[in-house]
Amino acid sequence: xxxxxxxxxxxxxxxxxxxxxxxxxxxxxxxxxxxxxxxxxxxxxxxxxxxxxxxxxxxxxxxxxxxxxxxxxxxxxxxxxxxxxxxxxxxxxxxxxxxxxxxxxxxxxxxxxxxxxxxxxxxxxxxxxxxxxxxxxxxxxxxxxxxxxxxxxxxxxxxxxxxxxxxxxxxxxxxxxxxx
Numbered sequence: 440x441x442x443x444x445x446x447x448x449x450x451x452x453x454x455x456x457x458x459x460x461x462x463x464x465x466x467x468x469x470x471x472x473x474x475x476x477x478x479x480x481x482x483x484x485x486x487x488x489x490x491x492x493x494x495x496x497x498x499x500x501x502x503x504x505x506x507x508x509x510x511x512x513x514x515x516x517x518x519x520x521x522x523x524x525x526x527x528x529x530x531x532x533x534x535x536x537x538x539x540x541x542x543x544x545x546x547x548x549x550x551x552x553x554x555x556x557x558x559x560x561x562x563x564x565x566x567x568x569x570x571x572x573x574x575x576x577x578x579x580x581x582x583x584x585x586x587x588x589x590x591x592x593x594x595x596x597x598x599x600x601x602x603x604x605x606x607x608x609x610x611x612x613x614x615x616x617x618x619x
Contacts, residue, residue, distance in 0.1 A: 445542050446488040447507055447516075449475060452543070452551060454517055455534035457559045465530045466497050466564035470571055473499045474554045479547065480587040487547060494579040497564070498571030502584075529564075 453471045457463040476486035492499040501507075511517045518533045540548060558567050575589040 441489040441491070441503065443503070443507070446472075446490050446501070446503060447511060448539050448542050449488055449551065450507065451511065451516055451534060451538040452540060453555050454532040455538045456552065456555045457532075460520070460531040460533045462559045463532055464524070464564050466568050467558050467562065468532060469500045469504065470498060470562075470567045471555055471558050472501055472504075473571060474558065475551050477587050478550050478554065482550075486587060487543075492585050494576055494581055494583050494585055496581070497568040498576060499585050 449472060450468070453468060453475075454463065472488070472490065473492055476488055476490060476492075479485070479487045490501040490503060493502055508517070508519060512519050516534070516536055516538075518535055520531045520533070521528050522531055523529075543551065562570070575585050578589070579585050
């Protein structure tokens with residue numbers, strides 16, 4: 440179930456964590472939300488925010504994104520600037536007040552911090568967009584929802600022999616513990 444306040448808190452925290460607004464445009468912000476919700480879904484079976492993501496040309500985008508950003512700007516939480524970026528218009532985000540983190544566990548904050556830092560510091564909008572164009576994205580129609588369980592197809596598609604051997608060892612170790 441969609442948790443609007445937690446979704447807003449995640450957006451706000453991600454924006455505040457990126458020190459230089461030049462490092463966070465709309466594409467990166469959308470992908471941060473996708474990867475945070477997806478990582479937590481893979482670990483727990485539930486996304487952090489319950490947001491629904493739809494296929495768009497640059498990758499998955501939360502359905503609720505635009506109205507929530509407008510609300511946050513209207514409420515004085517963030518500022519959205521449009522800047523020229525290589526001949527195109529790019530949105531940049533700045534936090535105007537300290538974000539609330541009370542709704543996130545320490546495990547959630549660890550995941551959020553890792554995802555925000557990885558995407559904002561090591562990716563361009565184009566590179567992170569390309570990274571989200573996996574099997575689940577390819578199978579969806581434009582504007583169609585991409586459920587997280589479908590996104591796991593991508594994780595299962597690239598299992599190496601080493602990964603398979605590790606999983607087999609873990610299963611055998613678990614079986615040995617059950618028998619003992």
